[in-house]
Amino acid sequence: MTVLQLALQSLSARLSAVFLAILSIAVSVALLMSVASVRDGARSSFANTISGTDMVVGARTGGVQLMLYAVFRIGDATNNITWQSYQDIRAHPAVEWSVPLSLGDSHRGFRVLGTTQEYFERYSYRGDRALVFASGQRFDDLYDAVIGADVASALGYEIGQEIIVAHGIGAEAFREHDDKPFIVAGVLEKTGTPVDRTVHVSLEAIEAIHIDWRQGAPVPGVQITAEETRQLNLQPKAITAALVGMKSKLAVFDYQRFVNEYPEEPLTAVLPGVALQQLWRVIGLGEVALAAVAVLGAAAAPPGTATMLLATPTARRRELAILRAVGASPATVLGLLIIEAAAIALAGAILGAALHYLGLALAQPWLDEAFGLYLPITAPSWNELGLVGLIGLCGALVGLLPAVRAYRMSLADGIAVRN
Amino acid sequence: MAQARKAETAKDRAETPAIAFDSVEFAWPGSASFRIEIEELAIARGDRVALLGPSGCGKSTFLSLLCGVVTPDAGDVTILGQSLGTLGGPARDRFRGDHIGVIFQLFNLLPYATVTQNILLPLTFAPERRRRVDDPALEATQLLSALGLETALADAPARDLSVGQQQRVAVARALIGSPEIIAADEPTSALDADRRDHFLDLLFAKAEETRTTVILVTHDPSVAARFDRQIALSDVARVSRDDAGGTL
Numbered sequence: 001m002t003v004l005q006l007a008l009q010s011l012s013a014r015l016s017a018v019f020l021a022i023l024s025i026a027v028s029v030a031l032l033m034s035v036a037s038v039r040d041g042a043r044s045s046f047a048n049t050i051s052g053t054d055m056v057v058g059a060r061t062g063g064v065q066l067m068l069y070a071v072f073r074i075g076d077a078t079n080n081i082t083w084q085s086y087q088d089i090r091a092h093p094a095v096e097w098s099v100p101l102s103l104g105d106s107h108r109g110f111r112v113l114g115t116t117q118e119y120f121e122r123y124s125y126r127g128d129r130a131l132v133f134a135s136g137q138r139f140d141d142l143y144d145a146v147i148g149a150d151v152a153s154a155l156g157y158e159i160g161q162e163i164i165v166a167h168g169i170g171a172e173a174f175r176e177h178d179d180k181p182f183i184v185a186g187v188l189e190k191t192g193t194p195v196d197r198t199v200h201v202s203l204e205a206i207e208a209i210h211i212d213w214r215q216g217a218p219v220p221g222v223q224i225t226a227e228e229t230r231q232l233n234l235q236p237k238a239i240t241a242a243l244v245g246m247k248s249k250l251a252v253f254d255y256q257r258f259v260n261e262y263p264e265e266p267l268t269a270v271l272p273g274v275a276l277q278q279l280w281r282v283i284g285l286g287e288v289a290l291a292a293v294a295v296l297g298a299a300a301a302p303p304g305t306a307t308m309l310l311a312t313p314t315a316r317r318r319e320l321a322i323l324r325a326v327g328a329s330p331a332t333v334l335g336l337l338i339i340e341a342a343a344i345a346l347a348g349a350i351l352g353a354a355l356h357y358l359g360l361a362l363a364q365p366w367l368d369e370a371f372g373l374y375l376p377i378t379a380p381s382w383n384e385l386g387l388v389g390l391i392g393l394c395g396a397l398v399g400l401l402p403a404v405r406a407y408r409m410s411l412a413d414g415i416a417v418r419n
Numbered sequence: 420m421a422q423a424r425k426a427e428t429a430k431d432r433a434e435t436p437a438i439a440f441d442s443v444e445f446a447w448p449g450s451a452s453f454r455i456e457i458e459e460l461a462i463a464r465g466d467r468v469a470l471l472g473p474s475g476c477g478k479s480t481f482l483s484l485l486c487g488v489v490t491p492d493a494g495d496v497t498i499l500g501q502s503l504g505t506l507g508g509p510a511r512d513r514f515r516g517d518h519i520g521v522i523f524q525l526f527n528l529l530p531y532a533t534v535t536q537n538i539l540l541p542l543t544f545a546p547e548r549r550r551r552v553d554d555p556a557l558e559a560t561q562l563l564s565a566l567g568l569e570t571a572l573a574d575a576p577a578r579d580l581s582v583g584q585q586q587r588v589a590v591a592r593a594l595i596g597s598p599e600i601i602a603a604d605e606p607t608s609a610l611d612a613d614r615r616d617h618f619l620d621l622l623f624a625k626a627e628e629t630r631t632t633v634i635l636v637t638h639d640p641s642v643a644a645r646f647d648r649q650i651a652l653s654d655v656a657r658v659s660r661d662d663a664g665g666t667l
Binding site: 006329330 | 509517521523526532540592
């Protein structure tokens with residue numbers, strides 16, 4: 001028998017304790033890999049909140065703030081873009097398409113977005129995923145609304161539901177446009193983007209509900225009914241922001257300069273990818289917390305391993321005494337113990353990776369559907385491999401503690417185990 | 420040529436004892452309370468010697484010195500003409516593997532390994548004994564039957580054997596590759612009188628064939644009585660302990 005055979009045979013003789021040790025290492029490896037996977041998935045889901053859009057244009061402001069209110073529907077625009085300016089920036093020869101966004105109203109805590117039908121064609125996320133209707137269709141009538149998946153599930157809305165839009169956002173949203181109710185015409189599939197929490201109506205509808213309002217309040221004594229409004233000119237006077245697609249990516253920076261230096265009105269154009277990265281740096285702190293929790297969890301495994309391996313010292317001492325008696329040197333005995341610890345750590349790392357990928361394969365569709373969190377199944381990165389290697393090494397080192405203890409005892413025992 | 424080597428070996432046998440202790444002093448590291456001194460002890464090759472003493476008199480320490488697991492603080496242990504003190508640790512381990520077959524009181528076998536694997540274990544660590552065995556598996560089977568064990572047991576895991584069977588497998592392991600010395604530590608204490616006698620018969624018969632020196636430590640005078648020579652450990656060794664709570 002070679003020393004390697006001996007080590008493996010000895011391990012298989014203590015299978016239950018060894019299996020628990022392997023399992024405990026496997027669980028921490030799986031935990032760390034899963035956390036890394038969720039972190040990467042969250043980051044890439046975030047970075048893929050909006051794709052296919054080359055530029056986001058709004059009134060002069062910071063890039064992060066523009067992304068926050070135009071894409072994430074968080075906070076307010078400081079200023080609007082006049083309809084005239086919008087016509088100018090969309091008329092630029094490098095522009096292939098543009099979709100106006102008009103924000104400012106809400107429905108029971110969800111933002112109401114005024115836009116055009118083209119929005120449903122142009123808005124894409126996670127590469128080239130387009131918005132898909134779970135039921136119904138785009139807004140067609142002036143008072144049609146299309147709601148995101150979270151709106152539908154949170155409020156229990158279905159097609160045909162009547163909804164009242166409130167003026168303003170949050171605590172200010174106490175005045176309601178109750179004279180002009182909307183009907184839900186479509187419900188979107190879950191995307192994992194802010195679209196899920198948005199009520200979409202036409203740009204004209206935004207104009208319509210404010211037709212008899214001035215400066216954020218109904219004009220006293222003036223009331224135009226929903227039906228009368230249909231006859232009026234509903235061309236908006238201003239929008240909040242616009243999504244712009246370029247004919248060529250190469251024109252992006254030229255166009256950005258054109259918008260930023262637009263003489264009639266102070267405007268800002270940002271590249272969504274760049275702004276999203278800046279934004280992630282702000283909210284990415286959660287990533288650190290997640291990693292810290294994972295490391296703590298993983299750190300619990302090696303001591304557990306040691307405990308389990310320490311549980312069989314007497315049998316081990318006898319075993320080592322036999323090996324010493326038949327001529328094995330202390331170095332051989334120590335090598336045997338190192339092989340064992342390394343084998344346990346290696347098996348743990350491999351099992352952990354297998355658990356991780358199995359779990360990922362099982363949970364992937366559900367996570368995507370329930371949370372819009374898409375975790376791609378990819379080969380482990382060098383970072384991950386390094387991490388797994390580190391855990392394996394820690395496991396091996398910790399496994400060595402009981403081994404060295406047994407070894408020292410075997411030296412102190414002399415030729416026979418002294419009972 | 421073969422004649423000449425045989426003559427030389429015979430001369431060696433005559434001149435150097437199998438085991439010689441000379442002015443040996445030893446204390447276990449870390450326990451200064453226990454101390455053993457052996458002024459002089461010589462055991463000739465081919466002798467069968469029982470070393471008799473009550474438990475705690477230093478028998479295990481004696482065996483550890485004999486096997487070179489520990490080395491004396493002063494004096495010299497010489498085995499087959501080789502002073503153990505002049506060998507380094509690994510060389511001593513190799514020397515023990517090659518020349519001494521050890522039998523413990525109990526727990527001689529790796530419980531998870533098969534009987535044959537246990538018997539062949541020394542050959543992994545003792546190249547000289549390995550060279551003396553042409554066909555290890557065959558040799559193991561022959562030893563098994565010579566020791567009155569069914570050869571069907573060869574592939575059984577050692578843990579499935581009775582204590583008596585295990586002790587006989589331990590003898591087979593000590594004998595394989597014909598080491599010059601067998602050192603046994605109370606190997607019969609777990610056996611009843613009949614099986615003890617049978618065990619000793621087998622051991623002696625095999626040792627006789629290979630002219631192996633047998634040294635056995637025991638506290639049982641009836642076991643010692645079966646040997647050519649009995650030595651009371653207290654006659655050759657002086658043990659001092661300052662403190663009654665010593666580990667031996």
